Amino acid sequence: MVGQTATGHTFSLAFCHMEWENDNGYIWALQELKILFQPPRISKFIIMDHEPALNMAIELVFPSSIHSYCTWHISKNLIRNFCKYFQEDDWKDYQTSWNLLVSSKSTEEYENNLEKIKEKSKDYSGSWAYISNNLLPFKKKFVIAWASQDPHLGNQASSHIESAHSYIKSFINNSNGELxxxxxxxxTAI
Known part of the structure; x- marks a missing residue:
């Protein structure tokens, strides 16, 4: 778990070795983290991957915190799942349309950009089904028109901390190692 200062510096907040990444595992990890905080210092804003079990745990353990979905992880999931079905130029165009949708500053702009991505998706029905079923129901957690209503100092992605996470993981070698x-x-890593 990583924190960020008001000046944009990241720092390691806590590390957790979880047996399972499920509801109970996330609840336990977040309850242990909460013990470290003084009541006025409880995190007000949390950026996370679009992970239903983690989302539920945050709502339970940190009910007054605002949490948004990381736009970087969402884009990576789109690339992983759909890039292979597009011609290179078509994919770049589709990705540009997706980025415009996510960065829509008003509901009107969002609706216009939504129509454009619907149109671009018609030849790739799997992409529209994925977006409309898995992402758009949670648009308020990552589209600027809604997400900017919460104080987050412009943070919409956790990509700037991914290198720290990758560095730690490179020392651990595998997820099944002896504790x-x-x-x-x-x-050794820290």
Whole structure:
């Protein structure tokens, strides 16, 4: 778990070795994190991947915090799932349309950009089904027209902390390591 200062510097807040990434695992991890906070210092804004179990745990443990979905992770998921079905130029055009939709500053702009991406999706029905079923129901958590109503100092993505996460993971080697070995490797990393 990573925090960010008002000046944009990131810092490691906590590390957690979880047996399972599910409802109970996330609730436990966040409850342990909450113990570290003084009541007025509880995080007011959380950026996360679009993970239903984590979303539920945040709502339960940090009910007064605002949490948004990371636009970088959403874009990476689109690339992973749909880029292969597009010609290169078509994909770039589609991605530009997606970015315009996410960065829409008003509901009117959003509706216009939504029509454009619907039109571009008609030849790739799987992409529209994925977007309309998995992302648009949560648009208020990542589209600027809604997300900008919450104080987040322009933070919409956790991509700037991914390198720190990757660095730590490179020392751990695998997710099934013996806890003592994982801890020793982790100490080497930090």
């Amino acid at each position: 003592c070995t994982v801890f020793q490797n982790f100490q």
